[in-house]
Amino acid sequence: MTASTDPAAPVGATRTFTPPGRSATIICFGLVLLIVAPFLFTSAARQSGLNAWGALAVLGSLSVVAGAGIATIFRTAVIVSNGIVTIRRALRSRTVNAHEIRSVTLEKVQREEFLFWIPMAELASGEFVWLNALGCGIASKPPKPERLAQLNDFMALIGLGAISQTGDAAPESLRREPETST
Secondary structure: OOEOOOOOOOOOOOEEEOOOOHHHHHHHHHHHHHHHHHHHOOHHHHHOOOOHHHHHHHHHHHHHHHHHHHHHHHHOEEEEEOOEEEEEOOOOEEEEEHHHEEEEEEEEEEEOOEEEEEEEEEEOOOOEEEOHHHOOOEOOOOOOHHHHHHHHHHHHHOOEOOOOOOOOOOOOEEEEOEOOOO
16 A cells, blocks of 8 residues: 555544555656667767767756656645645645545546546535546456555545445446435
């Protein structure tokens, strides 16, 4: 699980939920730079008019792009602290009080050519916010149990009931609203 603290953390502790696979993506960016760099200094590159300074400029530009991609990957998270939920995405953060989250629905969302399980929080104002950092895998299969457990930890922290998934069939969506005591 990629939460930053123990699930049994004391009340008021900060919990950060991040998406899995961040280190693999960083390794891929590094490998691309290592593969591209030698080609910039070959004789073919020089014959095409690219001198050493030009090669360094191209390499520097690629490094900036890779660095921006890595920064974006590390920025994505859902943070719960003292009843405040901060949802960080690549370029935008949103902060709401935990009691403003009316329900959380696990939805199938199209990303490129695949469907993914992505939780969506419905706020008391009627707005919807995607919780990308708590995604539960590819939607052609049931949600991943370890990611579903992390989503349930988040929901427990904000006072919502847990989502449970059993069987092989993956429903269109899984929805849980706050538990009401009668």
